[in-house]
Amino acid sequence: MSTASLTGRALTKGLSWVLVGNVLYMLSAALLTLVLPRIISVADYGLWQLYQLYVMYFGYVTFGYTDGVYLRLGGRRYADMPGPRLSAGLIRLLLADLAAWIGLVVWVWAVSPEPQRGLILVLAGVGAVFYVSRTLVTVILQIAGRARAFALGTVVERLVTFVGVGGALLVGAREVIVFIIFDVLGKLIGLVVAVLIARGVFLSPPDFSWEATREFFADCGAGMFVLVSNLAAALITFVVRWAVESHWGLEMFAQVSLAFQFTTMFMVLVNSVSISVYPQLSNLDRTHYAGAYATLRARFVTPLVLMLGLYFPLAWVLRAWLPRYGQAIFFLALLFPLSVYETKSRGLSVVFLKVLRRERLMAVINVACLGLAVVGTWWTVYTWGSVTAAVFLIAVVSAVRSIASEVLINRLIGVPILADTLTELLVCAVFLAVVALGGPPVTLLAVYATLGVYGYVHRDSLRLPRRLHRNRH
Incomplete structure (x- = not known):
């Protein structure tokens, strides 16, 4: 076989677009971080951060599937992605997270925490359902070198949240729940945009065959140690x-x-x-x-x-x-x-x-x-x-x-x-x-x-x- 070389530039191929998308994410997050604490009370800002905390940790409810796919397909070209199986995997992951969210709702109803905190928990669960599903799509885009597409999906999600929260502040809204709803909406639209960007893979006819199902559980098992480690x-x-x-x-x-x-x-x-x-x-x-x-x-x-x-x-x-x-x-x-x-x-x-x-x-x-x-x-x-x-x-x-x-x-x-x-x-x-x-x-x-x-x-x-x-x- 022939020899090839890998330059430092090739080693970080696509990195510039990843940086662009995430720098824009950081800027929007920084603006919210700097503006919200100045406008709302310290206690209300604590509630906003409580929601962010819940979303971040609910975002680990991937059952190891996303990490398993990441390990198995790392380095594969976009054209070689198994679209039907990944499409079915996205549906399975979405349904599994919806089941977990229903369990969360039942728990909140049974335990009856303080009403505002209970609502924040439920909304954080909704946001996590959309976020976890989008993570699978963005991982596929990134490992396939479609960094520009990944950046676009990230920018859209943050833009919806930033514009929604900013608009609410401009019209005088100060309720934390309003800000949270816009954040959830941003995650939903981000998921839709990401799927449309990767429609060649995730809008393929889903493969629910027994072999594909075994592969899904194999990916969950392979990614479980990564999930445990990250969590x-x-x-x-x-x-x-x-x-x-x-x-x-x-x-x-x-x-x-x-x-x-x-x-x-x-x-x-x-x-x-x-x-x-x-x-x-x-x-x-x-x-x-x-x-x-x-x-x-x-x-x-x-x-x-x-x-x-x-x-x-x-x-x-x-x-x-x-x-x-x-x-x-x-x-x-x-x-x-x-x-x-x-x-x-x-x-x-x-x-x-x-x-x-x-x-x-x-x-x-x-x-x-x-x-x-x-x-x-x-x-x-x-x-x-x-x-x-x-x-x-x-x-x-x-x-x-x-x-x-x-x-x-x-x-x-x-x-x-x-x-x-x-x-x-x-x-x-x-x-x-x-x-x-x-x-x-x-x-x-x-x-x-x-x-x-x-x-x-x-x-x-x-x-x-x-x-x-x-x-x-």
């Missing part, structure tokens, strides 16, 4: 936020959630980037994984470490714009290093572990870190009684999870990590120490000097190698 990672933040809400109430929950909202926007971007990169890695010879890992690490992690310097001007602007959220801005500083470690975990380590088919090891790491978060939350919230310690716990657990994943990657493909890991820990430690001191001018100079030295030392890592060679057998 465990997501539950790390859920445990802390739920404990804060139950112990300190809705207003403190709003403060913590606003800080998480900013970091979540980065995590959505990183997750989409990792999905886009996976097909390229699937077609790469294993002997060149170490080089690919170094390339991707240089492109994503080093700039994010340098972005820690943005916190201090950002905090100054946010304090002027959102004076009622001083605690949230402080919590954001504790979570800022989270973006560095989550980038390595979601954008790099998780992708390589999936390519290497080490989903079980990935799940073990995440479940162990979830256990650490549960124990730490109990101690920081219910024993110590410190919300600051509870939030800081998330950054610590995230760093532990990231470093553990990278150690595993090092053992599997032999990529060196010690020097980079230690320098990143040092930079984050200096940053957090300055935040703890209140950020006086002299210490700010220490942060920027440290970042300057880090950038100089890692200047070569920002220059991507021109070519990574790949062998075909």
Whole structure:
């Protein structure tokens, strides 16, 4: 067979369109994040964040199917997608989520929580039904290299939500339920648009044969470890936020959630980037994984470490714009290093572990870190009684999870990590120490000097190698 080469540019093929769609998503989310807390009360903003929290975790009700399809079809061309079986899979997934939503409605009716919260739960379930179904469509578009189409579906969904919520605010509406309804509507329209974009696959005559049914359950089984792993990672933040809400109430929950909202926007971007990169890695010879890992690490992690310097001007602007959220801005500083470690975990380590088919090891790491978060939350919230310690716990657990994943990657493909890991820990430690001191001018100079030295030392890592060679057998 002939030999071929895979350049750094090819490794991230289609990445620009993924970035466009997700940057627009981030901008719309940022505008809502910045505008809503200024206009509505802290308690109402807490309800809005409670809805967002429910939707995010209900979004994991995929039964492993989406992740299984992602693993099985990664690297396949759009024309080679099994349309009839994917069409039937989408219908099965939609029906399964509708059944789960009906179960949620029955539970809400039986338990009878506070009416407004019960309605938020039910609406979050509806939104999750549309969101989970659209995830299958967007995953197919991304792994097939249709990044522009994926970006369009994402933009449409966010545009509907942004215009709807913005219009409601302009006419004087301040009810959180109104905002939530527009968000659900955006997810519905996003699903419809995504299916129409991928109509060549998902509007094919569905195949409900016994063989297709067995394949559906096989995909669910194959993706279950990825689902457990992703859910465990997501539950790390859920445990802390739920404990804060139950112990300190809705207003403190709003403060913590606003800080998480900013970091979540980065995590959505990183997750989409990792999905886009996976097909390229699937077609790469294993002997060149170490080089690919170094390339991707240089492109994503080093700039994010340098972005820690943005916190201090950002905090100054946010304090002027959102004076009622001083605690949230402080919590954001504790979570800022989270973006560095989550980038390595979601954008790099998780992708390589999936390519290497080490989903079980990935799940073990995440479940162990979830256990650490549960124990730490109990101690920081219910024993110590410190919300600051509870939030800081998330950054610590995230760093532990990231470093553990990278150690595993090092053992599997032999990529060196010690020097980079230690320098990143040092930079984050200096940053957090300055935040703890209140950020006086002299210490700010220490942060920027440290970042300057880090950038100089890692200047070569920002220059991507021109070519990574790949062998075909």
